[in-house]
Amino acid sequence: MELKKILSIHILYPGGVPSSYLPDVEDHEASDQESKRSGLLKKKCDKCSEYKPPRAHHCRICRRCILRMDHHCAWINNCVGHRNYKAFVTLIFYGTIAAIYSSVILVSNALHKDWNFDGVMPFKLFYIATGVVVIGLSVTLGTLLGWHIYLTIRNMTTIEYYEGKRAAWLASKSGLNYHHPYDVGAYKNISLVLGPNMLKWLCPTAMSHIKDGLSFPTSREYS
Ligand SMILES: [Zn+2]
Numbered sequence: 001m002e003l004k005k006i007l008s009i010h011i012l013y014p015g016g017v018p019s020s021y022l023p024d025v026e027d028h029e030a031s032d033q034e035s036k037r038s039g040l041l042k043k044k045c046d047k048c049s050e051y052k053p054p055r056a057h058h059c060r061i062c063r064r065c066i067l068r069m070d071h072h073c074a075w076i077n078n079c080v081g082h083r084n085y086k087a088f089v090t091l092i093f094y095g096t097i098a099a100i101y102s103s104v105i106l107v108s109n110a111l112h113k114d115w116n117f118d119g120v121m122p123f124k125l126f127y128i129a130t131g132v133v134v135i136g137l138s139v140t141l142g143t144l145l146g147w148h149i150y151l152t153i154r155n156m157t158t159i160e161y162y163e164g165k166r167a168a169w170l171a172s173k174s175g176l177n178y179h180h181p182y183d184v185g186a187y188k189n190i191s192l193v194l195g196p197n198m199l200k201w202l203c204p205t206a207m208s209h210i211k212d213g214l215s216f217p218t219s220r221e222y223s
């Protein structure tokens with residue numbers, strides 16, 4: 001199997017735009033050739049000159065457009081996008097559980113220890129340093145997990161959350177309400193990210209539900 005194909009099915013691959021992708025211009029009310037061409041141009045990325053599917057964004061670090069891009073994560077040195085978002089969410093879930101579990105063991109062990117003997121200082125330092133790391137990790141990963149649970153329930157990416165805030169502000173100035181177009185209801189939103197089978201939600205390799213990432217169901221189709 002060629003390297004590109006192996007990478008494209010890898011669990012860590014965020015998802016790039018296929019070279020054969022052509023955007024749909026029908027929704028641009030483009031009747032003549034000229035307006036069709038300008039509609040197509042609007043859908044081109046001005047940095048890598050690729051056509052941009054809905055929800056795709058250009059990553060400056062990866063130097064390409066990423067499907068349903070969430071953010072570029074410096075910790076995993078990779079983009080988090082359409083194909084690896086589930087793996088990312090499960091990673092922070094298990095990371096949070098592991099950090100909390102370690103904190104509980106460390107604190108309960110420290111409470112039951114008899115500290116009144118000589119030469120205990122290095123031990124104390126070890127407990128304090130480890131405590132700072134595991135409790136700090138629990139809080140940081142727990143906060144990140146909470147944030148991504150919120151985004152998954154709303155079917156939003158981090159980029160779309162900030163774009164949506166601006167769109168809501170602009171809409172409110174015109175007396176309108178803004179609704180995130182890909183929010184199709186909490187349970188359906190979770191199923192789109194984690195899969196239709198609840199028993200496999202926390203299994204990072206269960207990704208048969210992940211489609212090509214070039215189009216997504218919208219609330220208009222569900223209403
Ligand atoms: Zn691009």
Ligand SMILES: [Zn+2]
Pocket residue numbers: 059060061062063071072073078079080
């Ligand atoms: Zn990136």
